[in-house]
Amino acid sequence: MSESSPSVHIERLLRPNRIRQHALDELRDHLGRTPRSLPSRHFYDDRGAALFDAITRLDVYYPTRAEAGLLADVADRVAESVRADELVELGPGSGGKTRLLLDAMRRAGGGRRYVPIDVSEAFVRQVAENLLADDPTLEIHGMVADFVVDLGHLPPAERRLVAFLGGTIGNLDPDDDGVAFLRRLRTVLDDDDRLLLGTDLIKSAPIIEAAYNDAEGVTAAFNRNILSVINTRFDANFRPEAYRHHAFYEPEHRRIEMHLRPIAPQSVRVGALGLDFTLAAGEPLRTEISTKFDRPRVERLLTSAGFALTDWFTDAEARFALSLARPLRA
Numbered sequence: 001m002s003e004s005s006p007s008v009h010i011e012r013l014l015r016p017n018r019i020r021q022h023a024l025d026e027l028r029d030h031l032g033r034t035p036r037s038l039p040s041r042h043f044y045d046d047r048g049a050a051l052f053d054a055i056t057r058l059d060v061y062y063p064t065r066a067e068a069g070l071l072a073d074v075a076d077r078v079a080e081s082v083r084a085d086e087l088v089e090l091g092p093g094s095g096g097k098t099r100l101l102l103d104a105m106r107r108a109g110g111g112r113r114y115v116p117i118d119v120s121e122a123f124v125r126q127v128a129e130n131l132l133a134d135d136p137t138l139e140i141h142g143m144v145a146d147f148v149v150d151l152g153h154l155p156p157a158e159r160r161l162v163a164f165l166g167g168t169i170g171n172l173d174p175d176d177d178g179v180a181f182l183r184r185l186r187t188v189l190d191d192d193d194r195l196l197l198g199t200d201l202i203k204s205a206p207i208i209e210a211a212y213n214d215a216e217g218v219t220a221a222f223n224r225n226i227l228s229v230i231n232t233r234f235d236a237n238f239r240p241e242a243y244r245h246h247a248f249y250e251p252e253h254r255r256i257e258m259h260l261r262p263i264a265p266q267s268v269r270v271g272a273l274g275l276d277f278t279l280a281a282g283e284p285l286r287t288e289i290s291t292k293f294d295r296p297r298v299e300r301l302l303t304s305a306g307f308a309l310t311d312w313f314t315d316a317e318a319r320f321a322l323s324l325a326r327p328l329r330a
Contacts, residue, residue: 007136008128013145013153014119022146027234028273035259036279037286040171041119042229043222051222058218060210063167063200066320071097071165074313075104078324081311082194084161085110088154090147090168092116092123095130097165101196102131102138105161113139115155117147148181151188162189165198167320170255170291174301178291182305186327195307195325199293201318205249208292212247212256220245223258226287235271242266246284255291259284298323 023039030037043052056064079101087101098114105111116127124142131138141155154160162185172178185195212219223245227238243260250257266279279285293301299309302325311324 007132007138008125008140008142010121010124010128010142010144011153012121013143013150019119023233024272027230027270028275031270031273031275031277035284035286036277038226038230040226040288042233043226043287045225045229045232048222048225048229051218051225054218055214055222058211058214058216060214062207062211062319066315066317067165067167067198067322068097068100070313070315070320070322071100073315074322075100076107077313078161078196078311078322079104079108079110081324082159082161083108083110084159084194086113086115086155086157086160087111088115088117088160088162090117090162090164091166092118092127093166095127097163098127098131099134101161101163102135110159111138113141113155113157115141115143115160117143117145117150119144119146148184151185154188157193159192160189161194161196163196163198165196165322167198167200167290169197169301170200170293171289172291173289174291174293174297179301179304182301182307186306189327191327191329193327194310195323195327197298197302197323197325199298199321199323200290201314201321202254202292202294203319205251208249208256209247212258212290213245217245219247223247223260223287227260230270234273237269239266243285253289253291254293254297255289257286258288258290259286261285293321295321303328 026039030039055061102111116124118124121144128140128142169178224240227240230236231238242263246259246261261282262279264281269276302309306328307325308328309325313322
């Protein structure tokens with residue numbers, strides 16, 4: 001199903017029944033793991049999105065500012081190198097980074113079409129409206145889709161730049177889900193297409209941990225909010241106030257892990273799954289991982305997925321990296 005206006009075409013690939021069944025299967029899988037976990041996509045109801053926006057403005061939370069500043073510095077170099085007609089953004093942000101890329105692509109003679117891909121139709125439409133307000137000539141082909149599985153439906157393009165920013169690749173295990181995802185992306189790209197990948201870099205544990213343990217408690221509220229979302233979406237009875245936020249750097253896998261830990265034993269029912277279980281006091285319920293990278297680790301990830309690193313950019317303090325990569329010939 002699709003819908004068009006003179007400058008905007010919205011393609012809906014997700015169906016409510018499919019979305020619901022996928023979410024149920026995913027939640028059952030996560031709750032069956034050791035430690036139990038929750039899919040991090042459920043952070044983002046309206047309150048969760050507002051809390052995350054507040055997180056990005058905290059002094060201790062460096063990734064968003066570091067990436068935006070870096071992108072402002074290198075966008076023209078990326079655009080000149082790629083000379084793409086189309087920007088595909090996997091999980092679009094609020095629009096600031098998108099504008100930087102599109103403006104640079106326009107200066108390089110391209111950037112005529114923008115393809116945002118997100119599971120939320122409302123968010124795709126909001127991004128489209130915001131960008132069109134600044135540039136009514138921009139063509140937008142929005143896709144209401146799961147970019148992990150629906151990449152095969154990208155519209156035809158002569159040359160595209162695919163942006164996967166925000167360090168989101170770090171939320172996927174780089175040796176498993178991360179490389180599998182990038183391999184699927186490689187299968188739908190032509191040799192002239194390019195990938196722009198954002199990755200948070202390895203640095204001292206206190207700096208990383210501070211970004212996820214702000215003194216104001218915004219991240220703790222964000223973390224606990226996932227329980228309220230699970231309650232609403234899946235008829236569960238989590239008591240968010242009964243859980244303590246716990247975020248720590250795990251050096252073996254070089255990643256942040258965010259957990260919720262019950263203050264006292266909890267009996268939990270997830271009605272939509274017909275599932276009952278107990279959590280002991282202090283037992284971890286993992287809500288997110290955020291892997292940190294260095295250049296060799298990014299290169300291994302890209303090579304394993306069928307890409308070659310062509311350009312590597314970091315901010316002056318080496319907090320964040322943007323990697324430009326080309327598909328390897330089969």
